[in-house]
Amino acid sequence: MNLGISGRRAVVCGGSKGLGFAAARSLAREGVHLTLVARSADALAVAARTLRDETGVDVETVAADLATEAGRAAVLERAGTVDILLANPGIRQVPEDFRTLSLDAWHGWMDAHCFSSLELIRAVAPGMCERRFGRIVNMSVSFIKFPQVGFAQSHAARLALAGAIAAIARELIPHNVVINSVCPGLFETDALITNLHGHAQRGNTTYEAIVADRLRHCPAGRFADPAECGDLIAFLCSAQNGFMTAQNIVNDGGVYQGLF
Numbered sequence: 001m002n003l004g005i006s007g008r009r010a011v012v013c014g015g016s017k018g019l020g021f022a023a024a025r026s027l028a029r030e031g032v033h034l035t036l037v038a039r040s041a042d043a044l045a046v047a048a049r050t051l052r053d054e055t056g057v058d059v060e061t062v063a064a065d066l067a068t069e070a071g072r073a074a075v076l077e078r079a080g081t082v083d084i085l086l087a088n089p090g091i092r093q094v095p096e097d098f099r100t101l102s103l104d105a106w107h108g109w110m111d112a113h114c115f116s117s118l119e120l121i122r123a124v125a126p127g128m129c130e131r132r133f134g135r136i137v138n139m140s141v142s143f144i145k146f147p148q149v150g151f152a153q154s155h156a157a158r159l160a161l162a163g164a165i166a167a168i169a170r171e172l173i174p175h176n177v178v179i180n181s182v183c184p185g186l187f188e189t190d191a192l193i194t195n196l197h198g199h200a201q202r203g204n205t206t207y208e209a210i211v212a213d214r215l216r217h218c219p220a221g222r223f224a225d226p227a228e229c230g231d232l233i234a235f236l237c238s239a240q241n242g243f244m245t246a247q248n249i250v251n252d253g254g255v256y257q258g259l260f
Contacts, residue, residue: 087137
């Protein structure tokens, strides 16, 4: 299926590794030129070289902290025209005790998982509307549908962003600009492996036992390949996807059992 986005320009946040890189690869295979964003310049260089060699698309990189105004400004200056935005904080969630978490720490999570993406969306949406094409995908997590103990700070920030997107999206769709969120579950990335090792240490058990426990609760019975998320994101950015907006799309192998 030709997604009709060859020659478009995308900003892919968190694009050096994991699901961000998988999305960048899927978009590059469709002929989309990329600006990859992450905090590590070395990791970005490796990712950019890989994608250039595989697909021949133009790949720019920006090493920046998206939770800062200066970081976001650097991204927007380098990217120029933005047709596609993958808003992805690129910061893995870690458990915290809400009883002892400081207000400054709560603000930090809001900056990382809400305001960083919201500010990029606000910056690129007007130009997309003027050109009458825009595809914005927000990278969230499946757990916003069923929040987990210990992650109130991250869930609160992501849910705030989801609420803002739901309101904003309805103003943009008349201009052929849509915003959707993907909510992935167990994808085999470095971030997942690191998190599971952390769970094992905190629970005084083994990594293998934690993996077995997670797979018991996943009807698919496996961790997903990051490409399965990357390809979904590419479709959400396609020319064909001009009618679906403001959706939170769970991609978790059947773990979430709710209807809505």
